[in-house]
Amino acid sequence: MVIDSINDGIVIDHIRAGLGMELYRVLELDKLDCQVAIIQNAASRKLGKKDVIKIDSPIHVDLDVLGYLDPDCTVNLIRGGAVAEKYSLVLPATITGVIRCKNPRCITSVEPELPQVFRLTDKAHKTYRCIYCDTVAKRP
Amino acid sequence: MRHLIDILDLTPQEIGQLIETAGDIIDRPGAYADRCRGKKLATLFFEPSTRTRLSFEAAMYELGGHVIGFSEASSSSASKGESVSDTIRVVSCYADIIAMRHPKEGAPLVAAQVSGVPIINAGDGGHNHPTQTLADLCTIQREKGRLDNLTVGFCGDLKFGRTVHSLITALSRCSGINIVLISPEELRLPEYVKREVLERSGMPYTETQDLDGAMKDLDVLYMTRVQRERFFNEADYIRLKDSYILTADRMKNAAPQMSVLHPLPRVNEIERAVDADPRACYFKQVLYGKYMRMALIMKLLEVN
Numbered sequence: 457m458v459i460d461s462i463n464d465g466i467v468i469d470h471i472r473a474g475l476g477m478e479l480y481r482v483l484e485l486d487k488l489d490c491q492v493a494i495i496q497n498a499a500s501r502k503l504g505k506k507d508v509i510k511i512d513s514p515i516h517v518d519l520d521v522l523g524y525l526d527p528d529c530t531v532n533l534i535r536g537g538a539v540a541e542k543y544s545l546v547l548p549a550t551i552t553g554v555i556r557c558k559n560p561r562c563i564t565s566v567e568p569e570l571p572q573v574f575r576l577t578d579k580a581h582k583t584y585r586c587i588y589c590d591t592v593a594k595r596p
Numbered sequence: 597m598r599h600l601i602d603i604l605d606l607t608p609q610e611i612g613q614l615i616e617t618a619g620d621i622i623d624r625p626g627a628y629a630d631r632c633r634g635k636k637l638a639t640l641f642f643e644p645s646t647r648t649r650l651s652f653e654a655a656m657y658e659l660g661g662h663v664i665g666f667s668e669a670s671s672s673s674a675s676k677g678e679s680v681s682d683t684i685r686v687v688s689c690y691a692d693i694i695a696m697r698h699p700k701e702g703a704p705l706v707a708a709q710v711s712g713v714p715i716i717n718a719g720d721g722g723h724n725h726p727t728q729t730l731a732d733l734c735t736i737q738r739e740k741g742r743l744d745n746l747t748v749g750f751c752g753d754l755k756f757g758r759t760v761h762s763l764i765t766a767l768s769r770c771s772g773i774n775i776v777l778i779s780p781e782e783l784r785l786p787e788y789v790k791r792e793v794l795e796r797s798g799m800p801y802t803e804t805q806d807l808d809g810a811m812k813d814l815d816v817l818y819m820t821r822v823q824r825e826r827f828f829n830e831a832d833y834i835r836l837k838d839s840y841i842l843t844a845d846r847m848k849n850a851a852p853q854m855s856v857l858h859p860l861p862r863v864n865e866i867e868r869a870v871d872a873d874p875r876a877c878y879f880k881q882v883l884y885g886k887y888m889r890m891a892l893i894m895k896l897l898e899v900n
Contacts, residue, residue, distance in 0.1 A: 559701065561699070561700060561701050561721045561722065561723075562700065562701050562702055563680065563698070563700040563701060563702040563703045563705075563706055563720075564702070565700070566700060567679055567680065567681075567706070569679075570706060577792060578791070578792055581791075583788075583792075586702070587702070587705065588701060588702020588703075588705055588706065589701035589702045589721070589723055590701075590723065592788065
């Protein structure tokens with residue numbers, strides 16, 4: 457299968473296989489009017505299988521969200537058909553508006569307009585906890 | 597402006613200062629009788645907790661201040677669907693400090709984000725209850741003369757007991773503490789508390805189901821109630837509620853200087869006959885709780 461290379465845009469590579477659609481949803485790529493390609497289960501020497509997202513427009517991508525969802529993926533900014541910048545992802549200290557707290561006793565369960573904020577509490581285990589009730593976020 | 601939402605909002609040094617102030621209040625109550633004159637404490641209890649509310653109210657009265665508030669959500673605007681933020685914005689126009697209890701976890705943090713006055717978390721669901729932890733720490737300090745180099749046993753419901761998690765967290769910042777976790781299999785301390793508090797701090801701990809065997813080595817035994825409201829399944833509650841009952845007979849196995857603490861209320865986990873034992877400290881703990889709340893109110897109001 458051949459997907460054309462892009463001229464100016466973003467390539468999110470080395471996404472854990474199966475996570476591509478989740479990233480597509482969280483990054484709200486469905487709302488773009490440019491070309492977006494999702495490649496699932498592409499062959500990868502490093503991972504065996506991987507997903508790839510190509511966005512044919514130089515949009516802003518929330519690296520914090522990517523750092524949480526898949527810290528091992530790579531983000532390349534493409535300009536003039538070549539890689540202009542590479543971003544290495546880190547686990548963000550907090551994540552807002554991505555994960556919903558599942559604890560029925562959490563204040564956010566009865567006041568849904570409150571921002572859903574999770575903070576990194578255990579880097580080694582990539583654990584995020586709700587700032588209100590300390591419930592652990594379930595990873596995608 | 598400072599709030600107290602989680603016990604970790606206070607440094608160990610600040611906790612030490614609060615214990616010192618509490619001790620001075622015990623020694624010289626008259627010197628504190630007017631410290632909060634003209635100040636108002638709002639006790640906003642969105643769920644009933646007579647003991648904690650009375651402790652806060654007594655603390656404020658003994659500082660010469662006034663108290664306003666409500667004791668259950670049905671007598672507040674929450675029953676009309678008002679948000680926590682709106683309630684706090686309104687009440688902070690009337691009061692100088694707010695002590696708040698809420699059944700939903702994190703509600704006091706939401707309050708602190710919008711409040712114009714200091715917020716004290718007086719318990720949020722099964723989450724935090726930092727002033728109980730202050731009472732526990734003050735009791736240990738006054739009974740043992742120190743907050744370090746102690747073997748502290750926790751018995752009963754270590755899974756759902758928020759007071760246990762908070763006290764373990766607070767003790768993890770002290771040196772030379774050994775923790776002994778005594779519980780049935782079903783109510784063991786959650787793995788995340790072991791990993792994120794005990795193991796991270798390097799505080800040594802052991803787990804056992806044998807209360808009698810553990811007691812002889814303890815400086816402090818912290819008993820807890822198996823709480824009906826923390827169970828989703830009534831059958832589980834009935835099966836486990838009598839698992840660990842401290843009796844006068846069992847106290848014979850304990851070290852002569854062991855102090856027994858309990859956050860109260862108790863149901864039957866400490867036999868009434870134990871109350872007469874000089875090692876039973878749980879009613880003194882209630883009193884120390886009031887003095888610590890007095891010290892805390894003064895600190896947050898920045899009155900000297």
